[in-house]
Structures are given as C-alpha cells and as structure tokens.
Amino acid sequence: AQTVTQSQPEMSVQEAETVTLSCTYDTSENNYYLFWYKQPPSRQMILVIRQEAYKQQNATENRFSVNFQKAAKSFSLKISDSQLGDTAMYFCAFMKLNYTGANSKLTFGKGITLSVRP
C-alpha cells in the first residue's frame, strides 16, 4: 500500500514571494505518478502539476514547479511569485502506473493550508 505524508499543516507567504510545500511518500512501486492538487474555498479540486516517476526532469507549469527526488521519495511544490489567488489547500497525491486497465486510484496526503498575505 502507498502512503503520502504532508507534515506541515499550514504555511503563510507574502504576495510575490516564493514558497515551497513539502511531501513525502512511501511505495514499493517503481513506476507511478505524483500530483499536486489545489482546493480553494470553492472546494473544486484543481490539478496543479503532474510528475511521471520515470522522468528525471522536474515538471513545471508556469509559476509552479516540483523538486522530485525519487530515491528520497520526496516531491515538493514550489510556487514562485505567489498571488492572492494561490490561497488554498494543497494536496499531494500518488497514483500507481496502470498497465492492466485496473482502476487508477489516487492516494492523498492530509493537505496543507497555504495563505498568501497581501
């Protein structure tokens, strides 16, 4: 079974600054996907970024980038130039790579509440 750990319950950052959210995971799988999802007060779960474990290059999406350390089983999210709209709960999630057509279940961490201060 997989586990995802987000040990920081909340963080705060000044607008325009950079913040890093931590995530570690545990799995015996070699091929999998990792995700960061954002959940603002509207409660919609929004995909922020995705990383394939077989890729060494860290994923980036505009102001969002990850630091993926496969050996250390670490997957942190860096948000650059923080904006007020980044205020939300952020969840780290794991999904096993699915060759057989069986369901691709997501395992979530507990989440971290990020507040961006004006």
Next chain:
Amino acid sequence: SAVISQKPSRDICQRGTSLTIQCQVDSQVTMMFWYRQQPGQSLTLIATANQGSEATYESGFVIDKFPISRPNLTFSTLTVSNMSPEDSSIYLCSVDGPNRDTQYFGPGTRLTVL
C-alpha cells in the same frame, strides 16, 4: 480536460433519509470515482465505477450504504443511504484522463446531515 458537473451542489438532509448525487461528464470516460472529504480532512476513495459492471468499493465502504450506478460512459450516481450526522462531508466525483494517467474532479457536493 473533461468538464464535470455535480448535482446538487449542496444539501441539508434529515437523519435517516437518503440523498442521490449525480455526476455528469461532457465526454465518454472509462472510469469514474467517488471520494468523500470529511470536514477538515483529506479525500478518501469510496468506490470506482466502471460502466457495465458493479462498482468496486474500498475497505470501510459498503454497497448498502453507498449504492452507485453507472448507466453509461458519461454519467454516474452515488446514493448516501440512511444518513447520520457522520455522513456530513463533501462528496466528489472524478474521472480518468484520456491516457488514464490523471484524474479530474467535479465541483463537489456539500452534504450536511442534521
């Protein structure tokens, strides 16, 4: 990504009643998933719904309490039966991406049971 809608967006229900939540997708998808998010908590998978077969439930969730239908490739329902205040949660549906390597979520249904 797929556009996913859920109905109702929120509801307040009495103990002992049942509520059916609908999830509609704008394109055909293989797998649909139902998650529960209890207040202040993370998401927990309830079950996976594949069209034309029985839903697969996770440990701790049973069909009598959470019956699921999946009549076609764009629609699913989750019923929360014989509700108690402990069922107060956000219920979210999600769907597989086209390459089955991502999941996209609906807007969620906020359920309060009195």
